[in-house]
Amino acid sequence: MLVEEGVSDRPGGAGGTPPRIADQAAVAQSECRGVLVISAHGAYDMCSVKPLAEAxxxxxxxxxxxxxxxxxxxxxxxxLLNLLILTHHETDLRVAAPTRQIRRLLEITGADTFLKVRETVEEAAACH
Structure with missing residues (x-):
């Protein structure tokens, strides 16, 4: 089920070209093992994080x-990092299947030491 879409205002390249379709932020939700799953797609910065923050x-x-x-x-x-930390304070947040860039962001900031990061959605839904 698609919840909401947003478009990043980040320039996509030289000369201020628009972002690529793959960078457009989109948020959907589903369920796995009785746990709510929020799926995020695209690029998240201060101009595009709002739909994910609301979800x-x-x-x-x-x-x-x-x-x-x-x-x-x-x-x-x-x-995005700030959003994950704030959400972690509100609920048992589990981050599943982070891309290389997101995993690196969590590692260099130390957020991976307190966020539950798992390889798959299934693992994240099952972890305690």
Missing amino acids: LDAAAKAHRTVVLDASGITFGDSS
Whole structure:
């Protein structure tokens, strides 16, 4: 089920060309093993993080455990990192299948030491 879409205002390349379709932010939700899964696709920065923030906020208010399927995130900056930390304080947030860039962001900031990061959505939904 598609929840909401947003488009990043980040320039996609030299000369201020628009972002590629793959970088457009989109958020969807589903369920795995009785746990709510928020799937994020595209690039997330201060201009495009709002739809994901709204989805995670609503999920955190309604569910004790939330899985973020990060396999479709092509870019994330401090705005995304801040959102993950804030959501972690509100609910049992689990980050599933982060892309290489997102995994690196979590590692260099130390966020991977307190966020539950798993290789798959299934693992994240099952972890305790």
